[in-house]
Amino acid sequence: MDALFNRYRSYRSLVVLVVVVMAQVLYLAYQVKTGRDERLIRVWAVSAVTPFSGIFEAIRHNTVGFLKDYFLLLDVREQNGKLKSDNDKLRMENVFYRNQLATAEHARALTIFQAKTPSRTVAARVIGDSTVSTAKAVFIDRGSTSNIEKGMAVVTPNGVVGKVAAVYPLASQVLLVTDSTFKVGVESQKGHIHGTLDCGSGHCVVEQIQNEEEVGVGEWFYTSGEDRIFPRGFPVGTVISAQPGNGMKDVRLNLSGAPGGAEEVLVVLDGVHQPIPTGAVPEEKMAPPLQPPPPDDKETTGVPSGPGQTEADKTLQKYEQLGKEQEHIYGAIYSNMPNFNVKPAPKPPAAPAATDSSNAPLGSAPVLGAPVAHPTAAPNAPGKPATALKPSTTTSTHAPGPKPVLPLGSPRPNGGAGKSVTQTSTEPATTKPQ
Amino acid sequence: MNESSDHLLRSRRSSESIFSRFQVVGLVVLTLIAIISKFYLPRLIPSAVWLEVPLLLTIYFGLMRPDPVPALLFGAFVGISEDSLSPANLPIGMYGITKTLVGYFSASVSQRFNVGNSLIRLILCFFFYCFHAFFYWVMRRALLGQIVPFDTQLTLLHGAFNIAVALPLYLILDRMKLSDES
Numbered sequence: 043m044d045a046l047f048n049r050y051r052s053y054r055s056l057v058v059l060v061v062v063v064m065a066q067v068l069y070l071a072y073q074v075k076t077g078r079d080e081r082l083i084r085v086w087a088v089s090a091v092t093p094f095s096g097i098f099e100a101i102r103h104n105t106v107g108f109l110k111d112y113f114l115l116l117d118v119r120e121q122n123g124k125l126k127s128d129n130d131k132l133r134m135e136n137v138f139y140r141n142q143l144a145t146a147e148h149a150r151a152l153t154i155f156q157a158k159t160p161s162r163t164v165a166a167r168v169i170g171d172s173t174v175s176t177a178k179a180v181f182i183d184r185g186s187t188s189n190i191e192k193g194m195a196v197v198t199p200n201g202v203v204g205k206v207a208a209v210y211p212l213a214s215q216v217l218l219v220t221d222s223t224f225k226v227g228v229e230s231q232k233g234h235i236h237g238t239l240d241c242g243s244g245h246c247v248v249e250q251i252q253n254e255e256e257v258g259v260g261e262w263f264y265t266s267g268e269d270r271i272f273p274r275g276f277p278v279g280t281v282i283s284a285q286p287g288n289g290m291k292d293v294r295l296n297l298s299g300a301p302g303g304a305e306e307v308l309v310v311l312d313g314v315h316q317p318i319p320t321g322a323v324p325e326e327k328m329a330p331p332l333q334p335p336p337p338d339d340k341e342t343t344g345v346p347s348g349p350g351q352t353e354a355d356k357t358l359q360k361y362e363q364l365g366k367e368q369e370h371i372y373g374a375i376y377s378n379m380p381n382f383n384v385k386p387a388p389k390p391p392a393a394p395a396a397t398d399s400s401n402a403p404l405g406s407a408p409v410l411g412a413p414v415a416h417p418t419a420a421p422n423a424p425g426k427p428a429t430a431l432k433p434s435t436t437t438s439t440h441a442p443g444p445k446p447v448l449p450l451g452s453p454r455p456n457g458g459a460g461k462s463v464t465q466t467s468t469e470p471a472t473t474k475p476q
Numbered sequence: 477m478n479e480s481s482d483h484l485l486r487s488r489r490s491s492e493s494i495f496s497r498f499q500v501v502g503l504v505v506l507t508l509i510a511i512i513s514k515f516y517l518p519r520l521i522p523s524a525v526w527l528e529v530p531l532l533l534t535i536y537f538g539l540m541r542p543d544p545v546p547a548l549l550f551g552a553f554v555g556i557s558e559d560s561l562s563p564a565n566l567p568i569g570m571y572g573i574t575k576t577l578v579g580y581f582s583a584s585v586s587q588r589f590n591v592g593n594s595l596i597r598l599i600l601c602f603f604f605y606c607f608h609a610f611f612y613w614v615m616r617r618a619l620l621g622q623i624v625p626f627d628t629q630l631t632l633l634h635g636a637f638n639i640a641v642a643l644p645l646y647l648i649l650d651r652m653k654l655s656d657e658s
Contacts, residue, residue, distance in 0.1 A: 055544035059580045062552050066569040066576065070619060073567035083568055087560030090508065095516045102520070171518040172563050173511065173571075175525045176624055179563040181515075208564035217563055222624055243625070302522075 085210055088181070092213045095170045096183060127165075133199040134163070134308070137277070140319050161273055162312035163197075164188055168305050169213070178218035178302065179204075184309060185212045195272045195310040201299025202226065202278055203307050205271045214309075218301040220246070227268035228278050228295075229318055230257055233352050236266055239278060239295065246279065248293040257284040257293050264318045275316030506533060507554050515561055526634035528605060530554045532642050534575050535604050536649055538582025539591040551579025567620070574612050578604050597646060598639045605635040 138161075164184060172179035184190050186209045196203040196216045204224065207217040219226055222242030229236050235255045237248035248263060261281045267274030279295040286292070361382065365372055370380040510530040517524045534554050538547035555575030559568040582604060589596055613626045 055548070055580070055584075058545045059548050059576070062548060062576050063573055066552070066556075066573045067619075070567050070569035070573070073569070074620065083556070084560045084564070087511075087557055091512055091515055091561060094508070094512050098512075098516055099519070168519070170515045171525070173514050173530075173558045173561045174563060174566060177563045177566060181561075215564060217565065221563070223565055223622065242623075 084208065088210045088213055088215075092169065092181060092183075092210075095181070099167075099169050130199045130306075137199070137275075137319075138314075138316060161310045161314045163308040163310050164190070166190075166196075166214070166307055166309055168216075168307065172215070176222070178221040178224075179207060180216050180218065182214050182216055182307060182309070183212070185210045185214050187211055188309075189311060190214050190309050193271065195276075195313060196307050197272070197276055197310060198299050198304050198307055200277070201297060202265060202272055202276055203299050203301045203304050206309065216307070219297070219299075220301050225269070226272060226278065227266040228263040229266035229274075231262040231264060231318055231320065233257070234318065234354070236268070237263075237293070239263070241297075246295045246297055248281075248295060249290060251291040251293055253286045253289070253291050255291060257281055257291065259284060263295055267315050273310065273313035273315045275318055503537075503550065507557060510554065511557050511561065514558070526637055527641060528608070528638055529641075529645075530558055531575065531578065531605060531608055532601065532638065532645055534579050535582045535601055535642075536646055538579045539586045539597060539600065541583055542587050544580045544583035547579040547583035548576045549579075551575035551577070566616075570612060570615055570620075573615065574608055577611065578608055581607075594643065594646070598642060601639045601642045602635045605638050606631055609634070 166182035166184040166188075168180045169183045170181040182196075190206055190209055192206055192209050194206045196205060202219055204216045204218040204221070206214050208215040217224055219239065220241040224241070226239040227236065228239045228248055233256055235251055235257060237251045240247055240249050251257065259281050263278045263281070265272035265274055265276040265278055277298050279297040279299075282294050282296045284291060284293045364370075364380050364382060364384065368380040507530070510533050513529045514527065517527060534551045537550050538544075541547050552572050552575065555572035556568060558571040558575075559566070562571070582600065585591070585600060591597055591600070609631045610626070613624065616622045616624055
């Protein structure tokens, strides 16, 4: 009996080790198999740790803040913080408004602007890191009590940060975009080339871009919305190098959001997809509202030359021209069906470039309050009504004069914002039946 | 019985008596401090992500406790606590298994070496850090199928940094142990 007991004692630790390890392996397998996350243990651990972390952070913040306030700048720091938060908020609004202003048509932009509101966000502070050094995750001080849910996007005004991976009552875990398991659907600004952002290798690269695609250094990438995490149109970063690779292009990005260093973030509670802003024309070159550019000055409109356009732009231009020739208004009810097989008529050489928005980048001409004017079709275009347009007496030297193409619901030229536009454009002689 | 074995027995006896006074509450508090240090310290010092205070505590507990069973249970507890704060895409148990093994092996090693020597402690600490990092990487790759990079040079460097932290930490813990004994 003693021998058995002694034998058991000698193997006891080994038996316990096997039992403990096997129990954990089985539990691990259960989690992987079912895909379930064991919330109870995590809730306990997070609830036990985050209060201490929050206290430490508050002490550090207040102590350092007090010393700075007292010895250095007194109230300036508080004002600076307020201004910083205001600035962040304004920058977010600015991104939204800039995206809205870059939409193709004024009326559509107005409708979208009225129908959609900017993404609803809630501010949060980063209070801790993950315990896994190889995984990139942080904890924020907002949880389910702040209506945060798993899978929500986390951004800063400068760019994307990550997504909410787990939600607890008073805290949430955010998986950063730099984590090796996280991928983000992105889209380039100029060519609208789609790809997948992967920061797993230590560098942030955009995968799935063919060698034939053109991506330039310094070009911005935005979220494409295809990952169903980030709403479309949030800035991601700029290209720092783009080289042909083995099959796919090697495009490296410099993230604009600084996910690892962010101290305060915004959780997108209600995301709104936004169009990718066209940055070909800098913001300060955008035409001010209600002041269309001079008709003969091509430079001021920012119209790019032909070689800079993509195939999609050319196709869009061709369809727009066909629509104009055949008096078709896209999106309008009762408008005749255009024949897309007909080759578009060559453009008259004297066509004014200033009012030809089809060549202009999307972000340049369609400014809120400045409706887009398209050149009229050729006189012998098929299907053209005889009394479609009559040049106005106030029209300048345009031959033929441009005609404003406005979709349904947009302000008519005889009133509102369009009134001032008709002074330099044309006005229809007869009202077209809708 | 010669002098060295006498010294060994004396040191073990004192360790056991000391650790018998390490109550569960004290261990929980130590674990909590270790976890918080790993959770919060990188916010203050971003380059401190390599610091593995929970692992250092597990090794210390194993080295000072010749019985492997409490050491492996302590390692499992620390590891699972750490797992609970890991990203939600990593299941609970990865650190648990690794630290269970570290606790068991460190306690087993302490039965064969005089772990009162600081140099041996630090060498073991360095070895266990590398083992911990490598085994965790293997488990992520084998059990979860996640392809994560393993930088050998960086691991060795971090191991060296950790033993640099372990040296004063173990001295403080030894001092606490002595004061508790007196």
